[in-house]
Amino acid sequence: MSFNKITEQDSNYNHLEKMSLEELLININQEDQTVPFAIEKAIPQIKALVEQAVGNLKKGGRLFYIGSGTSGRLGIVDASECPPTFGVPHDLVIGIIAGGDSAIRQAVEFAEDSIEQGWKDLQAYHISNNDIVVGIAASGTTPYVIGALKKCNENKIITGCITCNQNSPLAQIAKYPIEVVVGPEFVTGSSRMKAGTAQKLVLNMISTSTMIQLGHVRGNKMVDMQLSNNKLVDRGIKMVMKELNLSENEAQKLLDKYQSVRLAIKNYRIEN
Incomplete structure (x- = not known):
């Protein structure tokens, strides 16, 4: 050919x-x-x-x-x-x-x-x-x-x-x-x-x-993204706020605790 x-x-x-x-x-x-x-x-x-x-x-x-x-x-x-x-x-x-x-x-x-x-x-x-x-x-x-x-x-x-x-x-x-x-x-x-x-x-x-x-996106969100800079932390807080209907302060505390959008959402639901 x-x-x-x-x-x-x-x-x-x-x-x-x-x-x-x-x-x-x-x-x-x-x-x-x-x-x-x-x-x-x-x-x-x-x-x-x-x-x-x-x-x-x-x-x-x-x-x-x-x-x-x-x-x-x-x-x-x-x-x-x-x-x-x-x-x-x-x-x-x-x-x-x-x-x-x-x-x-x-x-x-x-x-x-x-x-x-x-x-x-x-x-x-x-x-x-x-x-x-x-x-x-x-x-x-x-x-x-x-x-x-x-x-x-x-x-x-x-x-x-x-x-x-x-x-x-x-x-x-x-x-x-x-x-x-x-x-x-x-x-x-x-x-x-x-x-x-x-x-x-x-x-x-x-x-x-x-x-x-492979399961690294939930809905349309990057729930497994690395929180490696302020922009991504801010994005993560907004994801948690929207998914769990929480205030910005509550979402930030969750994210600080679990250092992962996926884990923050999962553990909040287990605990509540």
Whole structure:
């Protein structure tokens, strides 16, 4: 099957340098508006991957994201937001980037070109077949990610991917591929734009739906969130006030005592 890298095709726009600032902003925005519709087509693929993630995490497994450059950074962002948002351990959702943590801030030249390094980086976490690994690569051709998923398959570890090209080498290797075809970028080949937006939105869907399925949301509230700053403490107080019909002072005392929205609500109901 032939592989056409749409993410590298010429932009639908030309002479960008001759556009006014307003034209640039309007045209970028128009392109961005196409992204959710591309994701909508991939919902069956996203559902299949999330079902596997939920099943594995219930068995004590972990969710890994692995990528390079923008894709790697997006995975790390999503992983790092799971503990404060859902109260889960820091090692439940793990983001890995080619070139190591220094590559989060500064590009590490040629880090993505190693076919062996991705698997080595996963092995540092004592990865097992309870875990699930999602490779993120807009192009679907990144050797670092492809090599990691190949070795995962050989070791019977469930694999998924998020890519923005159809029939890419990465999607053909992943057991549960997610392909969001957003078309050519506004600036030709700049896949941090629409492709990056698509990856971010899909990652939101994967982690949020997984955590809801695992019971970390009650109603529509983040009852397991970490109370790690004043904003989140204030949010927690309001949740307790609303859920138990208490005054702000009463809710604050409960939250101070139990240090958890879920436990504050649960214990109040037991005691009353």
